[in-house]
Amino acid sequence: MREFDYRCAHDVPGALALLDGDPEARFLGGGTNLVDLMKTGVERPARLVDVRELPLDRIEPTADGGLRIGATVTNSDLAAHPEVRRRYPALTQAVLAGASGQLRNMATVGGNLLQRTRCGYFADITKPCNKRVPGSGCPAVEGEHHNHAVLGASEHCVATHPSDMGVALAAFDAVVSYATPDGPGELPFGDFYLPVGDTPHRETALPPGALITGVTLPAVPVAARSRYRKVRERASYAFAIGSVAAALDVRDGVVHDVRLAFGAVASRPWRARTAERALTGAPADAGTFAAAADAELAAARPLPHNAYKVTLMRNLVVAELTRLTEEASR
Amino acid sequence: MTTAPTARQGAVGTAHTRVEGRDKVTGAARYAAEIPFPGLAHGWLVLSTVARGRIRALDTAPVLAMPGVRTVLHHGNAPQVATDYPGLMGGKPDPTAAVFQHDRVPHPGWPVALVVAETPEQAREAAEALVVHYEQEPHDVVFTADHPRARPTGGFGPAVTEKGDLEAELAASAAVVDAEYTTPEEYHNPMEPHGATARWEDGRLEVVDSNQGTMWVAGELANLFSLDPSAVRVRSEHVGGGFGSKGVRAHQVAAVMAATVLRRPVRVVMTRRQMFSLAGYRSPTAQRIRLGADADGRLRALEHRSLSLTSTVHEFNESASAPSRVMYDADAHHTVNSVVRLDVGTPTWMRAPGEAPGSFALESALDELAEKLGVDPIDLRLRNEPERGPVSGLPFAGRNLSACFREGARRFGWADRDPRPGVRRDGRWLLGTGTAAASFPAGAGPSTAAVTAEADGSFTVRINAADIGTGARTALTLVAADALDVVPDRVRVRIGDSDFGPAMIAGGSTGTRSWSWAIRLAAAELRERLAPDVRVPPEGVTVRSDTTAALGALTQRERHSYGAQFAEVAVDPATGEVRVRRMLGVFAAGRIVNPLTARGQLTGGMVWGISMALHEEGVRDRATGGHYGADLASYHVAAHADVPAVEAHWVDDHDPDDPVGIKGIGEVGIVGAAAAVANAVWHATGVRHRHLPIRPDRVLLAGAPDA
Numbered sequence A: 001m002r003e004f005d006y007r008c009a010h011d012v013p014g015a016l017a018l019l020d021g022d023p024e025a026r027f028l029g030g031g032t033n034l035v036d037l038m039k040t041g042v043e044r045p046a047r048l049v050d051v052r053e054l055p056l057d058r059i060e061p062t063a064d065g066g067l068r069i070g071a072t073v074t075n076s077d078l079a080a081h082p083e084v085r086r087r088y089p090a091l092t093q094a095v096l097a098g099a100s101g102q103l104r105n106m107a108t109v110g111g112n113l114l115q116r117t118r119c120g121y122f123a124d125i126t127k128p129c130n131k132r133v134p135g136s137g138c139p140a141v142e143g144e145h146h147n148h149a150v151l152g153a154s155e156h157c158v159a160t161h162p163s164d165m166g167v168a169l170a171a172f173d174a175v176v177s178y179a180t181p182d183g184p185g186e187l188p189f190g191d192f193y194l195p196v197g198d199t200p201h202r203e204t205a206l207p208p209g210a211l212i213t214g215v216t217l218p219a220v221p222v223a224a225r226s227r228y229r230k231v232r233e234r235a236s237y238a239f240a241i242g243s244v245a246a247a248l249d250v251r252d253g254v255v256h257d258v259r260l261a262f263g264a265v266a267s268r269p270w271r272a273r274t275a276e277r278a279l280t281g282a283p284a285d286a287g288t289f290a291a292a293a294d295a296e297l298a299a300a301r302p303l304p305h306n307a308y309k310v311t312l313m314r315n316l317v318v319a320e321l322t323r324l325t326e327e328a329s330r
Numbered sequence B: 001m002t003t004a005p006t007a008r009q010g011a012v013g014t015a016h017t018r019v020e021g022r023d024k025v026t027g028a029a030r031y032a033a034e035i036p037f038p039g040l041a042h043g044w045l046v047l048s049t050v051a052r053g054r055i056r057a058l059d060t061a062p063v064l065a066m067p068g069v070r071t072v073l074h075h076g077n078a079p080q081v082a083t084d085y086p087g088l089m090g091g092k093p094d095p096t097a098a099v100f101q102h103d104r105v106p107h108p109g110w111p112v113a114l115v116v117a118e119t120p121e122q123a124r125e126a127a128e129a130l131v132v133h134y135e136q137e138p139h140d141v142v143f144t145a146d147h148p149r150a151r152p153t154g155g156f157g158p159a160v161t162e163k164g165d166l167e168a169e170l171a172a173s174a175a176v177v178d179a180e181y182t183t184p185e186e187y188h189n190p191m192e193p194h195g196a197t198a199r200w201e202d203g204r205l206e207v208v209d210s211n212q213g214t215m216w217v218a219g220e221l222a223n224l225f226s227l228d229p230s231a232v233r234v235r236s237e238h239v240g241g242g243f244g245s246k247g248v249r250a251h252q253v254a255a256v257m258a259a260t261v262l263r264r265p266v267r268v269v270m271t272r273r274q275m276f277s278l279a280g281y282r283s284p285t286a287q288r289i290r291l292g293a294d295a296d297g298r299l300r301a302l303e304h305r306s307l308s309l310t311s312t313v314h315e316f317n318e319s320a321s322a323p324s325r326v327m328y329d330a331d332a333h334h335t336v337n338s339v340v341r342l343d344v345g346t347p348t349w350m351r352a353p354g355e356a357p358g359s360f361a362l363e364s365a366l367d368e369l370a371e372k373l374g375v376d377p378i379d380l381r382l383r384n385e386p387e388r389g390p391v392s393g394l395p396f397a398g399r400n401l402s403a404c405f406r407e408g409a410r411r412f413g414w415a416d417r418d419p420r421p422g423v424r425r426d427g428r429w430l431l432g433t434g435t436a437a438a439s440f441p442a443g444a445g446p447s448t449a450a451v452t453a454e455a456d457g458s459f460t461v462r463i464n465a466a467d468i469g470t471g472a473r474t475a476l477t478l479v480a481a482d483a484l485d486v487v488p489d490r491v492r493v494r495i496g497d498s499d500f501g502p503a504m505i506a507g508g509s510t511g512t513r514s515w516s517w518a519i520r521l522a523a524a525e526l527r528e529r530l531a532p533d534v535r536v537p538p539e540g541v542t543v544r545s546d547t548t549a550a551l552g553a554l555t556q557r558e559r560h561s562y563g564a565q566f567a568e569v570a571v572d573p574a575t576g577e578v579r580v581r582r583m584l585g586v587f588a589a590g591r592i593v594n595p596l597t598a599r600g601q602l603t604g605g606m607v608w609g610i611s612m613a614l615h616e617e618g619v620r621d622r623a624t625g626g627h628y629g630a631d632l633a634s635y636h637v638a639a640h641a642d643v644p645a646v647e648a649h650w651v652d653d654h655d656p657d658d659p660v661g662i663k664g665i666g667e668v669g670i671v672g673a674a675a676a677v678a679n680a681v682w683h684a685t686g687v688r689h690r691h692l693p694i695r696p697d698r699v700l701l702a703g704a705p706d707a
Helices: A012-019 A034-040 A075-080 A082-087 A089-097 A101-106 A109-114 A165-171 A221-225 A273-279 A286-297 A308-329 B021-026 B060-064 B120-129 B166-171 B214-224 B250-262 B272-278 B355-373 B377-382 B401-412 B472-484 B511-529 B548-552 B595-614 B673-685 B696-702
Strands: A005-008 A025-028 A047-050 A059-061 A067-070 A175-180 A183-188 A211-217 A226-231 A242-251 A254-263 B041-047 B053-059 B069-074 B111-117 B131-136 B160-163 B175-183 B195-201 B204-209 B232-235 B266-269 B285-293 B299-310 B332-341 B429-441 B448-453 B459-462 B491-494 B541-546 B560-572 B577-588 B646-650
Touching (some): A012 A175, A059 A082, A089 A242, A221 A242, B053 B069, B069 B120, B175 B355, B355 B377, B401 B560, B673 B696
Parallel strands (some): B041 B266, B577 B646
Antiparallel strands (some): A175 A183, B195 B204
């Protein structure tokens, strides 16, 4: 393990100054992913800038009826917040579906967005990986890929994004705020993660050296009737093999508004806009739900051992939209 | 003191918390890699990244110049060791532990160097910086049921057992099951990684280690380094799990080499990832079972063929047909254990070797036969209770399987079960129940013990036992207290030190039985020596025992522990999720010494059975031959949420020929557990799953029931 400097920042300008744009320096949030990666040699930072002490640990209402979530809010506090539970229940459910109580007490919102894939080739420095060593190849395509991507991947990388929280944020059109030495900036969630293409090592649109300062959720009335469902190989403490964040507003038997996002199927939380378009204005029944899922999954390009994910996601969409329809009619 | 019976209630059979429990939960108990030594240096193993080939060169110069680095040991400079001595089981030992003796790389993760530095961080950084050049050769790591190099091979028992005309009996049967079952590579993953510290002290080699038998490791080290056995001392006071993986391994040998070269104490600890390559594992198995039965369920034919793998450097045979050689007889009875050598690490004993994977296949096939015959699965088993060992012909010394099934069926509520599959629903879940039988041999190994009456009226027992988390130290305290007719507080049991003399290892569910025997022999003689008016001198009175003769005099019998496993599962057919709702096991395992820790042993085995059924799978990357996901984030075992209600009970189990009455409980708990879960999945869904683990993708893609 490489020896590293550790510095603790107390305000945002101080954090940016301590990082100093150094490509060998990293911001440290809860450390629930970065420290693991340092132990395995995937990350070898020369300097860690601890941002846990920054005054970014608040969840506050915004003027237009949304919520602004500070970057250092822990997963536990986010999930427990009364306004999050009331207005975005799928977000609470998603966060609580992830990791363990101990990890959620440490992990931060900003760090969650920047966590790395759990692909076993990425995690093993003795094996090739285009995400870790650009140009070295992607052994998953021909090798082990039971839990790899079926949507939006490329021949260069088929890794999935592991976040549960991010799936709900994708469904609810979150906006990521960041700070740089040149001033603040914002990225809509849909633009935050970059397409895989032939540059799987470039994961986000954040400028180099930028610090995530928070996530803003707009007012999304339909989100009050939302669910997150995670399918995993064991009952707890496992990453998803497929997940869905769904919000549904049915009026007179017709879909008035819908939000749908998938987890564990792509390099990023996958907003299912094709399915949303197919659902909006259509009758709220199982046939519509299945057809909408099929429309979204028509773009799936499964590998030999992960084709089950297409069936799984279709079943999940139908099950969760059906459940939301039933709940609304009660 | 008197030998006459007293009114005092015996300690054996009553629940006692661990005698070292307080030390463990307060952190006062130190594990091998935590014990400080002055002048300690730290070694870090470098493992091969290629699956097969030769080491062409190691760029050691830049690494030797790194901060704190003291040496780099490899095949070009390491001390020579001997490898042609008889090992623990009589054959040649696994040369995987004899590190740095040649330039060949026979499998991925083969140790190629040890970097020693002042701190573990320096050693790790330098080890990861060491560039090794290989001449790579093609490798074969793919295990298949029809591998052309597979050969019948003896292991635990003969390669082949055969009686009767199999084809004729199958042809005459009213119902036949012919099915193939597979189990994947499985890894022990004890919570405490393997770690050892070696040092020379006054011409004597001292090793502080975490192992399942200090005499075993001391003997191997004496042989490897051509030392007099008295010149090696190995201690292992607390062990955070072993499960078969903690014998002699690369880390102890590398530590001794480095301590010898550097003339200072050296510690080597494995990382979790290294354990996947260096600590052994359970071979995958491919098993074919053919059963033929009369309409009433009596078996006419039983064939159990098992294939497992081993490395190219050492033969280990998982012997998964073992349970068929004990559990059920048939007019035609054939069993075969085959092995194929691949370019992979040597597998080893892992909790219930042979029986764990073998019982999955056999007990699944019995369930399939029960389905075909329309006979209750418990009735089918009870109708096939053999009079004598199906292969050995020996009488059984107590075979309490039927008592386990009766008691288990009563507690589980089996009588109300609707045998039809796929008809019970709870919301999105399909529900089902399943059962399976379990057995594991009850053996013992020669052991010595020393029991001392101290001048202060207390007693000290010295026995080279190993408490690998089982509660053995506490169990032996209770056994000694009863044998000495005193309360347990007056007995101090010291274990885990090769200077205490030979004793059985903690393995094969034989430890407590073997050690208790030796303690009882010594205690009985001590009580005779301590007449009521004998004054104990300051140095105490010590009696030593050796059970070798007593063991040899034991009547030859089929001696086993038995169990009946029950499981209820929920399956979501839309997602493929399988969750165990409850599990119940009833066991006949001899005299239960400490019900508190015994229950933990049995339920621990059952929980492992859940993991085996649903989660555990070592995945190999074909291109490199190495592991994929060699960590506990990827290699799943049951989490708490996967283990909602697990109960273990036992029935009276008495062997009149056996002076100790204790059988092993370490392994029987896992046997049959995976089959019970798999049989419950069939009952829930109507689909048979013959390949472990029963992953969501397998359930999802299995779709509708078999035609």
